């Protein structure tokens with residue numbers, strides 16, 4: 554199961570109820586943080602998540618609202634005796650930005666970390682999932698990301714029980730291997746069924762572009778910025794952002810199943826109009842709130 558927690562849902566200006574952008578995706582042993590807005594460590598404490606749980610940090614771009622939380626988070630992780638290495642991914646220039654960041658104050662106890670500047674495509678893969686980056690179109694180099702769970706086989710328990718199968722035999726069948734049980738050959742195909750992996754994508758600051766379409770394509774959950782309503786589209790275009798309508802069209806044209814709008818301008822005091830504009834173009838939309846949890 555994939556769990557998403559919104560730790561910050563504003564854009565440039567945080568408000569009383571919305572912190573700077575950050576989204577945490579948890580899956581088995583992994584806790585992947587998309588962007589790291591200011592004060593993300595406190596947001597985590599408020600919702601009962603230890604900062605030291607974070608395994609990977611995916612930075613979309615280096616505008617302050619998306620990265621001001623990094624030194625605080627990494628210091629908090631150090632104070633929590635983080636024993637692992639934190640993997641940080643981001644666009645070209647990320648290594649240098651981080652080095653400068655840690656030179657700008659009396660840093661101590663900073664945890665071990667490794668930075669990978671990623672290009673579009675798959676940049677991390679294990680047996681269970683892959684991470685994919687796509688280029689977005691913003692005023693500085695910017696990436697969006699997909700978390701893609703791999704397809705897997707699940708055991709047909711009723712059939713397995715009938716044959717008296719258990720333990721390691723089931724493990725082998727689940728890996729697609731045929732086995733011999735009580736002198737009889739058993740095909741993996743006959744005892745398992747495929748489960749299609751889920752895709753969760755994060756579209757950060759951007760104008761409508763091909764990268765955004767690729768992220769949205771067939772996503773089970775699309776998290777997208779939607780900074781303004783389309784009545785101020787000129788302003789939105791000037792700063793290379795998406796309107797709520799843009800985000801909804803990207804979701805609908807690319808067959809996404811669900812859309813969550815985030816990165817909201819502080820000018821909107823209520824979400825009613827945002828929900829309405831989005832649902833005019835893509836019905837299965839909700840608007841993110843800080844501390845909202847979603848399971849995919």
Ligand SMILES: [Zn+2]
Nearest residue numbers: 564616618758
């Ligand atoms: Zn932003």
Ligand SMILES: [Zn+2]
Nearest residue numbers: 614616691758
């Ligand atoms: Zn930005």
